[in-house]
Amino acid sequence: MGGKWKPLIIYHLMAGRKRTSELRRLIPDITQKVLTTQLRGLEKDEIVQRKVYSEVPPKVEYELTSYGWGLKPALDFLCYWGEEHLEKVHGDKFKVLEDFDSQES
Numbered sequence: 001m002g003g004k005w006k007p008l009i010i011y012h013l014m015a016g017r018k019r020t021s022e023l024r025r026l027i028p029d030i031t032q033k034v035l036t037t038q039l040r041g042l043e044k045d046e047i048v049q050r051k052v053y054s055e056v057p058p059k060v061e062y063e064l065t066s067y068g069w070g071l072k073p074a075l076d077f078l079c080y081w082g083e084e085h086l087e088k089v090h091g092d093k094f095k096v097l098e099d100f101d102s103q104e105s
Contacts, residue, residue, distance in 0.1 A: 005030055005038045007078065010064065010071055013048065017063040047071065 005027070012018060012026045023035060030038075039062055042048035047068035053059040086093035 003038065005034060006042060007075060009035075009038055009042065010047065010068065011075060013062060013064045013068070014072060014075075017051070017061045019059070019061050023062070042068070 008027050008030075009023060012023060018026075020032075020035065020039070023039075024030065024032065027035070039048060039050070043050050043062075046065055048062050049065050051061045051063065053061075083093055
């Protein structure tokens, strides 16, 4: 479960099944190659399942497995810690998050 991208991918898949293009939009700094590599690793570790639809063009979606959902408490804890960290370091986490959102737009 190492790396900076896997927790983000899992976080977004907790909101529901996603196509690769959706994940790319949600994680704009990740390259297609890295996303594909990370998804394959998560699939190999049985955290994510890949569903291929027999359509033209081919449609592929990713979703968390029941095993992958077991990571939710750990990721929730990291989110809570991150919020406390923002408060400790920056004083106002809402200001930091607002500044971050405005930079992304």
